[in-house]
Amino acid sequence: MSNFGHQTFHRAVEISSGVWMAEREKEVGRSAEEIVESFARAAEELPKLKETYYSQETYNVSRPDGEPSREEERTEFRKRFISIMPGADEQGNLRVEVAKWVEGR
Amino acid sequence: MGRGTLEKLKAILQGELSATENVQQALNRIKELDKKIKAFIELNPNALAEAEAIDRKLKRGERVGKLAGLTIGIKSNINVKGLRATCASRTLENYVSPYDAEVIRRVREAGGIIVGMNNMDEFACGSSGETSAFGPTENPAVLGRIPGGSSSGSAAAIAAGMCDLCLGTDTGGAIRNPASHCGVVGIRPTQGLVPAHGLIELAVSFDQIGPLAPDVYGAALMLETIAGHNPNECTSLDSPSANYSDKLGIGIENIRVGTSPKFSELADSAVMEVIDGAVEKLHDLGAEVVEVELPNLEKSLSAYYVIMSAEFFSATRKFDGRKYGRRIEEVCGDEVLRRIKCGDYISRKDQHDRYYKRALQVRTLMRREFGEALNKVDVIVGPTVPKLPHKLGTKLSPAEMYAYDYLTSPISLAGICAGVIKAGEASGIPVGLQVQGKVLGEGTVLRVMRALEAAK
Numbered sequence: 001m002s003n004f005g006h007q008t009f010h011r012a013v014e015i016s017s018g019v020w021m022a023e024r025e026k027e028v029g030r031s032a033e034e035i036v037e038s039f040a041r042a043a044e045e046l047p048k049l050k051e052t053y054y055s056q057e058t059y060n061v062s063r064p065d066g067e068p069s070r071e072e073e074r075t076e077f078r079k080r081f082i083s084i085m086p087g088a089d090e091q092g093n094l095r096v097e098v099a100k101w102v103e104g105r
Numbered sequence: 106m107g108r109g110t111l112e113k114l115k116a117i118l119q120g121e122l123s124a125t126e127n128v129q130q131a132l133n134r135i136k137e138l139d140k141k142i143k144a145f146i147e148l149n150p151n152a153l154a155e156a157e158a159i160d161r162k163l164k165r166g167e168r169v170g171k172l173a174g175l176t177i178g179i180k181s182n183i184n185v186k187g188l189r190a191t192c193a194s195r196t197l198e199n200y201v202s203p204y205d206a207e208v209i210r211r212v213r214e215a216g217g218i219i220v221g222m223n224n225m226d227e228f229a230c231g232s233s234g235e236t237s238a239f240g241p242t243e244n245p246a247v248l249g250r251i252p253g254g255s256s257s258g259s260a261a262a263i264a265a266g267m268c269d270l271c272l273g274t275d276t277g278g279a280i281r282n283p284a285s286h287c288g289v290v291g292i293r294p295t296q297g298l299v300p301a302h303g304l305i306e307l308a309v310s311f312d313q314i315g316p317l318a319p320d321v322y323g324a325a326l327m328l329e330t331i332a333g334h335n336p337n338e339c340t341s342l343d344s345p346s347a348n349y350s351d352k353l354g355i356g357i358e359n360i361r362v363g364t365s366p367k368f369s370e371l372a373d374s375a376v377m378e379v380i381d382g383a384v385e386k387l388h389d390l391g392a393e394v395v396e397v398e399l400p401n402l403e404k405s406l407s408a409y410y411v412i413m414s415a416e417f418f419s420a421t422r423k424f425d426g427r428k429y430g431r432r433i434e435e436v437c438g439d440e441v442l443r444r445i446k447c448g449d450y451i452s453r454k455d456q457h458d459r460y461y462k463r464a465l466q467v468r469t470l471m472r473r474e475f476g477e478a479l480n481k482v483d484v485i486v487g488p489t490v491p492k493l494p495h496k497l498g499t500k501l502s503p504a505e506m507y508a509y510d511y512l513t514s515p516i517s518l519a520g521i522c523a524g525v526i527k528a529g530e531a532s533g534i535p536v537g538l539q540v541q542g543k544v545l546g547e548g549t550v551l552r553v554m555r556a557l558e559a560a561k
Contacts, residue, residue, distance in 0.1 A: 021435065025446070028439055032446035035503060036414075036460060039407035043463050046404060051465035052472060054310050055296045055520020056342060056544075064336050080186075080203035084429045096427040 110175070110269060110323030117174040120163065124156040124174030124218065127269075131176040131220050135267045142243045144262040146181050147189050148221040155218050162216075170215030172330055176268040177217040180225050180259050183272060183314065184303040185209050188219075192305055193237035194227045195436040196424050206303020207338075208272060208314050208331040215330045220268050224258030229274060229307040230417070230440045231255050232282055232509035233495070238438065241497055246288045247534050250494040253283030253509070255307075259317045260287040270327045271317040276307045277409050278489075278513025280315045284525040285489035285537025290324045290554065291317045293513075295544050296520035297342035299328075300335035308416035309340075311409075311517045321526065321555040325349035328547060342545075349548055353555040358391035360553065363482035367402045371511050372491040379536040380488045383528035383557060387486065390556050397478040397485060401470055402515055408467030409514035410507060411451055411460050418448020443503065468518045475519040479543045484553050488512055489525050489539040493532070512539065522547050526554040 082088060087095040108116070116122040132152065139145050149155075159174050179185055182192045184202035186209075191197045205213070212219065226236040234242040234257025244252040245265035252261045256273030260283030263271055273280040275293040284291025292315045299314045306312050316327035329349050335341040364384055369377045388394045421441075426432035434442060451460045478485060491511050495501065516523045521544055528538035538557065542550035 024439070025434065025442065028442045029446040029450075031503065032414075032443050033450055035443070036411065036447050036450055038504070039411050040460055040463065042404060042407035043467055046401065046467060046470060049466045049469040049473075051462055052468040053465060054340065055468070055472060055518070056340065058343065059339050060336060060341060060343070061339060077203050080201070081429075084199065084201055084203070086426065086429065094428060099425075099427075 109320045110318060110326060113269060114173070114175065118163070118169075124159040124163070125153060127174050128152050128156040128176055128218050128220065131268050134265070135220070138265050138267060142245055142261050142265050142267075143224055143240050144242055144258040144265060144267055145178065145221045146191055146193065146224050146239050146258070149188060149219050151187075152218050152220050159216050159218065170217075171326060172212060172270070173216035175217055175270055176220045177212055178221060178223045178259055178262045178268045178271040179209070179219055180256050180271070180273045181222040182225065182229060182274060182305040183209065184305070185219055185222065188222050190222070190305060191239075192228045193225045193239055194433075194441070195238045195431065196433045197430045198238070200430050204303065207300035207335050209303065211331050212272070217270070217330070223256070223262055223271060226255035226257060227438050228417075228421075228441050229255040229276060229279055230444050232278065232506055234258070234261070234283065235497065236438050236440050243497070244287055244494060246286070247494070249496055250534065251286065251497055253286035253490070253494060255279040256283050256317060260284055260289055260291065263287070263289045263317050263319050266319075270323050272314055272327070272331070273317050274304060274307075275313050275315055275517070276311045277413060277510045277517050280317060281489050281513050281523060281525045281537070281539060282509055284317055285539075286494040286535060288527040288535030288537070289317055289319060290321055290524070290526050291315065292324050292328055292524045292547065292550070293516065293522060294328060294332060294547060295342070295522040297340050298332050298344060298522070298545065298547070300331070300338055300341055302335060302338055306416075306420045308413040309420065310416060311413060321353060321551055321558050322350055324524070325353060325551050344545055347548060349551050352548060353551055355552055356391065357387065357553055357556040360392045360484070360549070361482040362387050362392045362394050362553070363397035363478055363485040364394060364487060365397055365399045365402070365485065367399050368487040368512070371403060372488040373493065375493060375531040376488050376491065376536055379529040379531050380538060383538045384486060386557060386560055387553065390560055392553070395482060397481055399474055399478055399515070401474060403511065404467055405471050405515040405518050406507065406511050408464040408471070409510065409518055410447070411464035412468065414444050414447035415451045415461050416448070417444050418452055421445055440503075471515050471518040472520065475515070475521055475541075479521070483542070483549050484546070485541040486553070487539055487541075489537040493534050493536075516541055520544065522550055524550045524554050526557055528557070
């Protein structure tokens with residue numbers, strides 16, 4: 001396959017999988033809305049009460065003061081994190097693709 | 106299944122069985138069975154070396170922890186440094202954990218040897234063990250049937266004798282459902298009793314890490330290892346550490362056991378027949394059996410799915426493929442996508458009051474109803490799952506699949522604890538009794554389970 005042919009083929013695969021993805025999202029989204037509606041109907045006749053966001057009422061809102069983790073621990077964590085990043089620059093900083101929603105701004 | 110957890114632990118401590126031999130036996134069994142069962146996604150390459158270190162400690166007469174030399178499987182949504190926490194999804198298939206979850210730190214400190222990461226439903230979204238991107242898990246107790254989910258690999262690993270103990274997670278029943286289908290022991294602890302640090306969440310206000318084990322002693326031992334306050338977590342309960350394993354044999358005379366007529370309305374008769382037999386046995390063992398009211402039990406399922414979807418949608422926004430992994434919507438399975446879409450819909454500003462707020466009110470109702478019922482009794486017993494597990498590969502609608510959670514999701518909403526133990530079999534398929542306890546009532550729940558286990 002010529003370079004042009006190769007690129008066209010890849011673009012075609014990308015477009016068709018994009019179309020498939022959009023259709024799947026639409027179809028699953030429709031079934032999701034139906035499920036949510038049926039859930040809402042199930043609760044219609046129940047009494048209106050105060051909402052409970054979390055089942056326990058006590059929270060630790062402040063953490064205890066402590067020593068910072070050791071330098072070698074932080075270095076090791078950084079190394080491990082870099083190894084799972086999708087892309088890094090020469091200095092080892094995270095490099096990410098520009099999000100689609102900012103394209104063209 | 107071989108010897109029980111207590112006997113094995115004694116054998117290791119007395120030098121009759123080395124930790125290295127125990128790990129080697131587990132690895133051999135996994136190698137022999139796991140192509141068919143698919144209980145593990147990844148094995149720990151350092152397991153034997155870690156076992157040798159325990160053996161050296163034992164030889165030198167040094168102090169070892171309460172899990173010394175026991176083999177442990179970990180559900181693939183808990184961070185174990187150096188192993189992949191994939192959540193059984195292509196989204197995180199290359200995510201190697203850079204740190205240990207708090208429960209893993211405690212397991213390691215107690216001398217437990219992590220042998221590998223267990224298979225599960227993708228992102229814990231499933232009740233059958235069939236939605237994993239790494240293939241469905243088999244039920245070793247009844248081949249050809251689902252093992253239940255989402256802690257499918259953990260329950261299957263225990264049922265097949267591939268490791269001594271496992272850590273699973275339970276959001277709306279994900280430890281209890283597979284424990285019931287596979288005929289093993291499982292505990293959902295009280296909300297906040299076990300640290301959640303390092304758990305890749307499904308729904309943060311419901312998720313609980315808990316043990317799966319071949320026997321009640323094993324479950325108690327693991328629970329007392331991982332339970333206890335973590336001051337670095339805002340939702341960790343400030344409860345004193347408890348010893349459950351020493352008090353298992355007290356018996357259940359004068360314990361008040363509640364049952365509800367609602368259970369037989371919601372569960373199949375084949376399941377109820379086994380459960381009624383277990384309740385009778387508890388009565389024969391000295392428990393007082395009384396009826397309690399749970400008038401809106403069946404309403405909890407809808408509230409659970411609304412809250413869970415909203416929290417799951419929020420939790421998955423970090424899986425955008427930019428820092429690690431891949432963008433979730435591009436690679437996940439249909440069930441994960443469905444829950445993201447549900448959560449997206451529920452979370453819209455104009456829908457907030459109609460769905461989310463309403464579901465939070467049902468949570469208040471469940472807490473109130475269970476609170477009132479548990480004021481009259483020490484535990485409530487009933488079925489875990491309303492029906493027997495279906496055959497692997499059977500096509501079910503989402504509503505049919507969610508119905509597996511009818512009897513487990515109310516406990517999650519109420520924030521109380523519950524344990525599951527095999528009550529018997531229906532047509533050769535295990536049926537688990539769910540023992541539901543008060544907030545921090547794990548000790549009583551385990552005692553009731555042990556009494557039933559000992560009476561077999």
